[in-house]
Amino acid sequence: MPNRYAYLGPEGTFTEAALRDLRPDATEDDRVPCDGVAAVFDAVRSGAVDGGVVPLENSVEGGVTTTIAELVNGEPLLITGETAVPVEFALFARPGTVLEDVKRVATHPHALAQCRGWLSRRLPNADTHTVSSTAAAARAVAEPGAAYDAAICAVIAGERYGLHALATGIGDRADAATRFIYLSRGGALPEPTGADLTSLVAFITDDHPGALIEVLNQFAVRGVNLTRLESRPTGDGLGNYCFCIDAEGHVADARVGEALMGIRRVCRDVRFLGSYPRRSRGTELDPPLRPRTTTDADFAEAERWLARVRAGDID
Ligand SMILES: O=C(O)C(=O)Cc1ccccc1
Numbered sequence: 057m058p059n060r061y062a063y064l065g066p067e068g069t070f071t072e073a074a075l076r077d078l079r080p081d082a083t084e085d086d087r088v089p090c091d092g093v094a095a096v097f098d099a100v101r102s103g104a105v106d107g108g109v110v111p112l113e114n115s116v117e118g119g120v121t122t123t124i125a126e127l128v129n130g131e132p133l134l135i136t137g138e139t140a141v142p143v144e145f146a147l148f149a150r151p152g153t154v155l156e157d158v159k160r161v162a163t164h165p166h167a168l169a170q171c172r173g174w175l176s177r178r179l180p181n182a183d184t185h186t187v188s189s190t191a192a193a194a195r196a197v198a199e200p201g202a203a204y205d206a207a208i209c210a211v212i213a214g215e216r217y218g219l220h221a222l223a224t225g226i227g228d229r230a231d232a233a234t235r236f237i238y239l240s241r242g243g244a245l246p247e248p249t250g251a252d253l254t255s256l257v258a259f260i261t262d263d264h265p266g267a268l269i270e271v272l273n274q275f276a277v278r279g280v281n282l283t284r285l286e287s288r289p290t291g292d293g294l295g296n297y298c299f300c301i302d303a304e305g306h307v308a309d310a311r312v313g314e315a316l317m318g319i320r321r322v323c324r325d326v327r328f329l330g331s332y333p334r335r336s337r338g339t340e341l342d343p344p345l346r347p348r349t350t351t352d353a354d355f356a357e358a359e360r361w362l363a364r365v366r367a368g369d370i371d
Pocket of ligand 1: 069070190234
């Protein structure tokens with residue numbers, strides 16, 4: 057049976073573009089649109105699909121709350137891939153609608169946040185409504201008796217639902233990009249490629265001075281670069297946070313594995329989210345900035361040295 061992949065639907069979302077990028081051989085039948093981010097996680101967990109794609113963070117808006125909440129608190133899944141997609145927003149309406157007619161605009165919360173400047177200049181009196189995705193907004197606008205006059209979505213979504221463009225390139229930042237992750241059930245990790253990322257959630261032990269520094273130090277002293285650090289409430293009352301961390305490297309790399317062991321010792325709990333090939337930014341195989349003393353060979357040599365010291369070998 058062919059593999060099937062869930063994604064934040066319906067057809068025409070940026071998430072679908074990310075899935076096409078991550079699984080270029082998948083056919084339309086292999087792609088399973090879901091109604092929300094939580095539904096993608098559930099489809100992967102239940103085994104209804106082999107994997108799923110959800111948005112994780114945007115270069116302008118930051119983290120996607122529902123995705124992070126599922127990763128932190130939901131039944132565990134592994135991240136086994138990632139990619140980044142440029143996001144360009146357009147305003148689409150039913151044929152015959154002109155800009156002056158637009159009173160109600162629907163879109164995804166992240167798209168709304170990234171088009172606020174354009175909306176306040178060109179549609180200052182329009183009401184805005186958030187829905188589960190940009191393509192869901194386009195589909196809703198196309199429905200008979202639609203509750204909305206226009207959708208902010210990708211050009212491909214507007215065209216897919218038979219709408220026409222009132223404006224294109226309406227995002228406040230032309231270079232906006234969103235990072236998407238590929239989710240799998242537990243099992244084998246992807247092989248190290250030399251240009252990988254490792255994601256985890258650190259739950260600190262009690263609230264005490266330096267608690268976060270203790271975590272960050274585990275990476276710093278082993279020469280592991282971090283690419284994302286985000287604090288999230290644990291849900292257990294005000295003031296309790298966990299830290300979502302992306303680090304360069306694979307858990308199979310000595311320096312990353314040792315950093316994770318260090319974190320395991322200084323934290324109340326650690327949730328390992330995965331090690332996977334890095335595709336969202338530079339994928340150079342031998343990062344030039346990695347200090348020479350943190351290669352796997354350096355760690356192995358240090359381990360041999362410690363064994364000799366422990367054995368009383370002082371030569
Ligand atoms: O709604 C979509 O099309 C998505 O894939 C989520 C999203 C929304 C806005 C920016 C990037 C991703």
